[in-house]
Amino acid sequence: MALKINKCDILIIGGGPAGLEAAYHAAKAAPGLKISIVEENFLLGGQLIKQTHSFFGSKNQFAGKRGFEIAELLMDRVRKNPDIDIHLQTSALGCYEGGIVACESMAEGCLKEFQPGRTIVAAGARENMAPFPGNDLPGVFGAGAAQTLMNVYGVLPGRKVVMLGAGNIGLIVSYQLMQAGAEVLAIIEGLPMIGGYHVHAAKIRRMGVPILASHTVVRATGKSTLEEVEVAPIDKNWKIAGESTVFQADTLCLAVGLTPGTELLEQSGCRMAFVKELGGHVAWHNDRMETSRPEILVAGDVSGIEEASTAMLEGKIAGLAAAEGLSGLDLSDEISRAQQELAGIRKGPYGEKACLGKDKLCKLSVR
Ligand SMILES: Cc1cc2nc3c(=O)[nH]c(=O)nc-3n(C[C@H](O)[C@H](O)[C@H](O)COP(=O)(O)OP(=O)(O)OC[C@H]3O[C@@H](n4cnc5c(N)ncnc54)[C@H](O)[C@@H]3O)c2cc1C
Structure with missing residues (x-):
């Protein structure tokens, strides 16, 4: 099988709400950074494309719209940005030393190697x-x-x-x-x-x-x-x-729950922890969504099972943190605003469990 080498600054694994928001906000905050999204499905949008009901959650994250309509909005703004390229039907297979990520493209029938400065894993969850x-x-x-x-x-x-x-x-x-x-x-x-x-x-x-x-x-x-x-x-x-x-x-x-899809994070050697409030094993991460491996970040259900609004905000934080690390820009105000918005959403009755889980994780040592 042929091997194609792809150059990018930030690689995003998973084109659900977390991954799409990570790409959009990273590109908006630091124009000129090259961002790639790999998505194993033939469509972007993750879980949202099959949701025909009106979403609960926060207005800033399009609550009140149907899931597939939210997916359209998120896809649209990602597609309009020339700094973001999208690789559909492309599965990330492994994250290796030196930040290399190996992918298989079903669409092009080849292997693709990425050497990004930062990788954001937004691979969602699987059903129990x-x-x-x-x-x-x-x-x-x-x-x-x-x-x-x-x-x-x-x-x-x-x-x-x-x-x-x-x-x-x-x-x-x-x-x-x-x-x-x-x-x-x-x-x-x-x-x-x-x-x-x-x-x-x-x-x-x-x-x-x-x-x-x-x-x-x-x-x-x-x-x-x-x-x-x-x-x-x-x-x-x-x-x-x-x-x-x-x-x-x-x-x-x-319909008996979801488990974070953390295989790539485990394989790449990120520090893992079992936190039952987050749905099982997750990669240790801080409030900037950075894992124990400095070049790998996480966002969305892969970092703890929650909902689309929180996935979008975690994506935004991860995208901004990755962009800040590579561009040298100071994005701390924007990151802090997104963190506050996320904390606000988690204050609701359904955020209690996630808050507890994220707090437990922060208290663990990084190693
Ligand atoms: C029936 C149902 C109803 C829901 N209703 C609501 C609601 O009303 N309001 C709400 O806020 N939330 C709701 N949710 C939850 C919401 O859909 C999820 O929390 C949200 O989609 C998580 O976003 P994500 O980006 O983390 O993951 P996902 O949306 O799961 O996206 C992950 C993406 O990563 C891709 N991927 C995985 N592994 C790889 C790999 N190795 N290589 C490349 N790509 C990969 C997947 O194909 C997928 O597209 C609902 C969920 C379900 C199932």
Whole structure:
């Protein structure tokens, strides 16, 4: 396979809201720096391209607009900047000594080597699996994967759906499945309460879908594809506490959380730490989004699971910090304003966990 060497000052891995904002703000603050984005998908926008609902969050980060509309806005301003070049269908494979990043371009059928001064890893997160017999049957999906099938490819994953998880993702994807013509038989939630916004839960309930709190999926069965989902009540120790119910379903969606996609950071030797409030292992980073390796920064869900508004602001901070380090400009006022805005967003009820996690991380030593 041919190898192409690409020159840039800042390389951004991942073209979701964090990566796009990192590119935009770095280029705006330090004109002339060359910025490259590598994105393994054939579209920019990350999770936003499949979100058809109006976003919660902060007005400055376009709350009230639908996810895919926010993606369009972010893409548009990145595309308009001649200092930013975009490599779609290009996966970052590894970050090596001397800051070298190796990528594979599916679009061009070649390997690409970048030697940037700074790399910002904004690779997002992956969906969690739930352990129960039959979880590998065809018909069992991550809720985000089902949403991609529906909203990006126009394919309905199934007709009769059970959703596991009543956080925002479980509630929103259930609603969108119904909009697309599927029947949602029930939403199952292990905790005694609903984790997502009550406005989403109320909408689902009005459509006649039961939300069974303190319940779990015991097993999924079927000859070659999913046919039945067995569900049972559980006590506070997650032990079965009553008789099970069986749903005849061809689809079971798992909306049981996300884990930061940190493989590149681990491989590159960044100091890692397990912080449960951030979703698992994350790279140690400071409030400028700098990791223990001075040339590598992080932003968005890869640095701790949160939401699009915080991903955009972390992207902005990482972009500015990288630009400052390379250009010699003093961007400290702008960085500090973005940090304050981020702290403001995290003051809301849903930011509490992230605040706790980021505080824990800051208290750990860098080595
Ligand atoms: C169903 C659902 C509903 C949501 N609703 C809301 C909401 O209402 N409001 C809100 O604020 N947030 C919401 N979110 C959360 C929000 O979408 C995410 O927090 C946000 O997209 C995270 O941004 P990111 O840039 O960190 O990651 P992502 O959006 O996941 O982007 C990461 C990008 O990196 C790319 N990538 C990964 N690895 C590589 C690699 N090795 N090489 C190249 N590219 C790579 C991926 O393809 C992806 O495009 C929702 C999420 C879901 C799933």
